[in-house]
Amino acid sequence: MTKVLVLYYSSYGHVRALALAEAEGARSIPGTQVDVRRVPETVPEEIRQNAGFLADDTPVASPADMESYDAIIFGTPTLFGMMAGQMKSFLDQAGGLWARNALVGKVAAVFASTGSQHGGHEATLLSTQIPLQHFGMLIAGMPYTFSGQTTADGIVGGAPYGAGTIAGADGSRLPSETDLAGARFQGAHVARIAARLAGASLAEEAA
Structure with missing residues (x-):
């Protein structure tokens, strides 16, 4: 079995919805085991409630979990043109994996949710890939074989660098x-x- 982890942070549910769709797509490939996990919240509960963050019962991952997967798909909202601090904090705690080259050669991909079309959507997709390349992961985007990203009929998220909304x-x-x-x-x-x-x-x- 090929093991795929969909790992995300979501405040208002947009990224979570995309994460479930990513998992659905991965499961459509025979012989694939898919787990969906979220990174730990760092915002105090009082602030979460005041801001209207949605409750999320998805199991929480730890950085050490990443080692056991063949591929990891990372999802994050855009905050000020880059990944959310919760995702950055999670990746910052993976130094032990980096030191052991434990993620080298694994497939990685990124998807994102952004408030506006020009509010850092592509910047978030691209900049989130930077630490993944430091880990030695192989980046998979969203090639133009997905023709939906070229439509001009309305607002469409995503780019060749990854899916999005x-x-x-x-x-x-x-x-x-x-x-x-x-x-x-x-x-x-x-x-x-x-x-x-x-x-x-x-x-x-085998050889």
Whole structure:
């Protein structure tokens, strides 16, 4: 079995919705085991409630969990043009994995939710990939074989760098079917790549 982890942080549910779509796409590839986990919250509960953050009962991951997966798909909201602090804090705690090269050669991908089309959507997708490359992970984006990203019929999230959605300034816009289809596409894309790499590794071991 190829093991894929969909790991995300979500405040208002947009990224969580994309995460579930990513997982659905990954599970569509035969022989793939998919787990969905969230990173720990760092915002005090009082502030969460005052800000209207949604409750989330998805199990929480620890940085050490990442070592046991063939691929990890990271989801984050955009905050001031970059990944959320919760995701950055989680990655900052993975220094032990980096020191042991424990993530080298694993597949990684990123998806994001942003308030506006020009509020750092692509910047978040790209900059979140930077620490993943320091870990030695192989980055999979969302290639143009997903034609939904080229439509001009309305607001569409995502880019060749990863799936995504545009939530609107007040967060009222939910992921569209095109956004969710992009996430499912990316999840399947990552699972296929991971399966091929795992198969090649097994073939080398057998030889």
